[in-house]
Each structure stands twice: as structure tokens, then as C-alpha cells.
Amino acid sequence: MDYARGAYALSASDLFHSYRSNDKKIDAINNINFNIKNNEFVSIIGPSGCGKSTLFRIVGGLLEPNKGEIRCFGLSTHEALQKNMIGFVFQNPVLLPWRNVKKNIALPLEIIGNNSAFDKRIEQLISLVGLQGFEGFIPKELSGGMRSRVSIARALVTNPKILLMDEAFGSLDELTRERMNIELGRIFEETQKSVLFITHSIAEAVFLSDRTIVLSKRPATIQEIIEIDLPRPRKIKLKTEKRYIDLTQHLRDRFIPEAEL
Numbered sequence: 001m002d003y004a005r006g007a008y009a010l011s012a013s014d015l016f017h018s019y020r021s022n023d024k025k026i027d028a029i030n031n032i033n034f035n036i037k038n039n040e041f042v043s044i045i046g047p048s049g050c051g052k053s054t055l056f057r058i059v060g061g062l063l064e065p066n067k068g069e070i071r072c073f074g075l076s077t078h079e080a081l082q083k084n085m086i087g088f089v090f091q092n093p094v095l096l097p098w099r100n101v102k103k104n105i106a107l108p109l110e111i112i113g114n115n116s117a118f119d120k121r122i123e124q125l126i127s128l129v130g131l132q133g134f135e136g137f138i139p140k141e142l143s144g145g146m147r148s149r150v151s152i153a154r155a156l157v158t159n160p161k162i163l164l165m166d167e168a169f170g171s172l173d174e175l176t177r178e179r180m181n182i183e184l185g186r187i188f189e190e191t192q193k194s195v196l197f198i199t200h201s202i203a204e205a206v207f208l209s210d211r212t213i214v215l216s217k218r219p220a221t222i223q224e225i226i227e228i229d230l231p232r233p234r235k236i237k238l239k240t241e242k243r244y245i246d247l248t249q250h251l252r253d254r255f256i257p258e259a260e261l
């Protein structure tokens with residue numbers, strides 16, 4: 001399909017950003033161009049410190065790039081944020097410790113002053129992320145995986161079209177992380193969002209994505225964009241299939257060339 005630019009959920013053109021600290025110039029990202037279609041799951045993978053979070057902050061309108069621009073369904077990020085079109089999930093769930101699950105999820109609605117159909121929406125989200133029975137618990141009474149679920153529900157509460165996730169499961173142990181991957185895959189398939197998902201995990205990128213963008217070392221440039229042509233819905237047994245294993249191997253080779261082993 002030939003897309004007009006405004007039809008893309010996200011369109012990044014010619015992004016460049018450089019920090020200046022202690023009189024030193026640190027180029028973080030350079031010459032970044034990509035498009036994400038509506039209802040597409042795209043992950044970004046790259047070495048530690050290469051500039052992923054910088055790119056994330058620029059895409060989410062939290063940082064102004066030195067050069068280039070981002071459009072969200074044809075709008076500037078500023079306009080998209082004003083229309084609550086973007087939801088964020090960070091590595092640290094940043095929940096308010098004195099608010100229970102329900103009230104943490106409700107927070108973005110309270111901020112934008114939307115009191116209509118409040119309870120029903122939150123109830124649906126609590127069920128979507130599998131937290132029924134824990135509505136009244138405060139964050140310290142929850143496991144790491146449960147806190148992650150709360151932050152995903154909170155990101156979805158304003159019904160954004162785009163979900164931006166930066167190392168969202170980076171602080172979880174491996175078993176919980178795998179479980180959250182399965183849950184996020186299901187949530188993606190049920191809610192039809194466009195997702196930009198930043199990760200260090202090859203397994204996570206392949207399991208969840210429609211495409212994976214591979215970044216170089218800092219300053220991050222796009223090395224390759226890989227189609228993850230695995231069928232959906234994705235179940236855990238996919239991880240034993242040849243195509244999944246080949247794709248993870250291909251990505252691993254991008255980061256650790258055979259000659260270095």
C-alpha cells in the first residue's frame with residue numbers, strides 16, 4: 001500500500017541530535033528516518049548507550065531534536081500530545097506510592113479532567129492487564145510484573161493511538177519478562193495500537209514485532225530494518241519454530257559478528 005505521509009502513525013525524518021555537556025559535544029542520533037504504520041508493532045534495538053532513549057524522547061515530544069521532525073498521523077508531536085494520542089511506558093513504572101492500582105491507572109484521566117465513563121474504562125483495563133482483585137492494592141503491595149501491568153494500563157487509559165515503550169520490562173526477572181511479553185502481544189492484538197518498543201532483548205524484539213529497527217553504536221544510525229514475518233496471534237511455542245530461531249540468530253549476528261566469538 002502506498003501511504004500518504006499523514007497516514008503513518010509515526011513518521012521520523014532526518015533526525016539528528018547532539019548533547020553538549022562539560023563543553024563536550026556528544027552526538028546521540030544521526031540521520032534517522034522511519035515510518036510506522038497504523039496498528040504496527042515496531043521495535044528498536046541497539047547497543048547500550050547508542051541513543052535509543054534519546055530517540056524515544058524525541059519521538060514522544062519530550063526532547064526537541066536539533067534537526068529533523070516527527071509527525072504522528074500527520075500532526076506535530078505537540079498536537080498529538082494535546083489530543084492524548086500518545087501513551088508512554090517507561091522502564092521504571094513510576095507509580096504514585098500512595099495511590100492504589102485503580103487510582104494510579106486513573107491519574108491521566110484526572111489530569112485531563114475527563115470524568116465520563118471513568119469507572120467502566122478502568123475496570124476494562126484492569127481486566128485487560130489481568131489485575132482483577134488487586135484494584136485496591138498500593139504499589140508496594142505488588143510484584144514487579146504487576147507494577148508493569150499497572151503502567152501499561154495507565155498508558156492505555158486515555159485510549160491513545162500510539163504506545164511508546166522504553167525498556168518497559170528491563171527491570172523484570174527473565175521469567176516475568178517472558179510472561180509480560182506474552183501479555184503485551186495479546187494486548188497489542190486486542191487493542192490495535194501502533195507501538196514503538198525500545199529494547200535490549202533480541203528475543204523480545206522478535207517475539208513481539210512486525211518490524212525491528214537495528215541501530216548502530218553511538219551516534220545511532222539505522223543499520224537495518226528487519227521484517228518479522230511471523231504469524232499472529234503469537235504463542236510461546238513460536239519460540240521453538242525455525243523461522244523464530246533464524247530471525248533471532250540473524251539479529252544476534254548483527255551485534256556479535258562471528259569473527260569476534
Ligand SMILES: Nc1ncnc2c1ncn2[C@@H]1O[C@H](COP(=O)(O)OP(=O)(O)OP(=O)(O)O)[C@@H](O)[C@H]1O
Pocket residue numbers: 019020021026027028046047048049050051052053054055218
Ligand atoms: N541529558 C543528557 N545530557 C547529555 N548527554 C546525554 C543526555 N542524555 C543522554 N546523553 C548521552 O547520549 C548518549 C545516548 O544516551 P541514551 O540514553 O539515548 O542511550 P541508550 O541507547 O538509551 O542507552 P541504554 O541502552 O543504556 O538505555 C550517551 O552517550 C549519553 O551519555
Ligand SMILES: [Mg+2]
Pocket residue numbers: 052053054167
Ligand atoms: Mg535508554
